Amino acid sequence: MSKFPLMVIGTVAIDSVETPFGKQEQVFGGSASYFSYAASFFVPVNLVAVVGADFPDSYRAILKERPIGLEHLVALPGKTFHWKGKYEGDLNSAQTLATELNVLTEFRPMLGPADEPKLLFLANIDPELQLDVLNQVKRPKCRFVACDTMNYWIGTKLPVLRTVLSRINMLVINDGEARLLTGSGSLIRSARKIQSMGPDIVIVKKGEHGAILVHGEQIFVLPAYPLEEVFDPTGAGDTFAGGVMGHLAKTMDFSFENVKTAMVQGAVIASFTVERFGLERLRELGTREIEERISLFRKICKF
Numbered sequence: 001m002s003k004f005p006l007m008v009i010g011t012v013a014i015d016s017v018e019t020p021f022g023k024q025e026q027v028f029g030g031s032a033s034y035f036s037y038a039a040s041f042f043v044p045v046n047l048v049a050v051v052g053a054d055f056p057d058s059y060r061a062i063l064k065e066r067p068i069g070l071e072h073l074v075a076l077p078g079k080t081f082h083w084k085g086k087y088e089g090d091l092n093s094a095q096t097l098a099t100e101l102n103v104l105t106e107f108r109p110m111l112g113p114a115d116e117p118k119l120l121f122l123a124n125i126d127p128e129l130q131l132d133v134l135n136q137v138k139r140p141k142c143r144f145v146a147c148d149t150m151n152y153w154i155g156t157k158l159p160v161l162r163t164v165l166s167r168i169n170m171l172v173i174n175d176g177e178a179r180l181l182t183g184s185g186s187l188i189r190s191a192r193k194i195q196s197m198g199p200d201i202v203i204v205k206k207g208e209h210g211a212i213l214v215h216g217e218q219i220f221v222l223p224a225y226p227l228e229e230v231f232d233p234t235g236a237g238d239t240f241a242g243g244v245m246g247h248l249a250k251t252m253d254f255s256f257e258n259v260k261t262a263m264v265q266g267a268v269i270a271s272f273t274v275e276r277f278g279l280e281r282l283r284e285l286g287t288r289e290i291e292e293r294i295s296l297f298r299k300i301c302k303f
């Protein structure tokens, strides 16, 4: 069994981000970067991803700050995945201005028996790559598989995505994407439809309005941690998922009650991410600060 209980495959990216508060080029981003950094506050994480020859050593050094396995962070000739996004009045949903897949199209992950994780997260990336990794992981040794996706992949790779969905335990997805995937306006009905596609557990993220959990027959709603100012929402969803999966990997308890607790961890980690660009805020975060915000959050939610 691997020394990394949790494995993630997703994008490691160079982003261009514009928010009402500023514009930044060459931001270190990607679904797997945010996810692994956040989850590493709970357990060591094995990162499976690809970058191009242009990927700065300084960004790799940021990942090295944490217990993140980089053996499967492959560098290929060519350019790193690049996403350009903009947030206008509504900070809950990004407008994608450009998606350049670059080296992602060449990537073929190759895992060995020593990499076997207990939990696998298929972060937002081409569903063909999600399936490729899923096929290389032995179940039921790997106890729990969760997945995220977005409109780009729902629009271009739906049949493969449906195969992935049929084989996972949990989907973590944005409200807009849940509606797109199911054609249903009601989020609860969307979650139920997603359950019928495979996963027994569905978490629908609603940006600053929190998240809904549908776990078997049971339902739970959690607000977002209330912040007066959101600087850059990029990565909030991925760090939320990192907190959720990190807590589940630490506890190995996938019950309704424990997924609720995992969501609190996820919401709190995500609340730090959005206070600055990229991973800047998470880099200075300590467990004490996380715990303080969790206890404040508990007080805010209690009634």
Ligand code: AMP
Binding pocket: 011, 013, 014, 015, 028, 029, 030, 031, 034, 082, 083, 099, 124, 125, 126, 150, 152, 153, 233, 234, 235, 236, 237, 238, 239
């Ligand atoms: P989020 O947590 O949803 O804000 O995710 C933000 C990250 O998703 C950015 O850092 C992007 O690099 C990454 N991203 C954007 N589009 C895609 C895509 N089509 N596939 C995978 N990752 C993406």
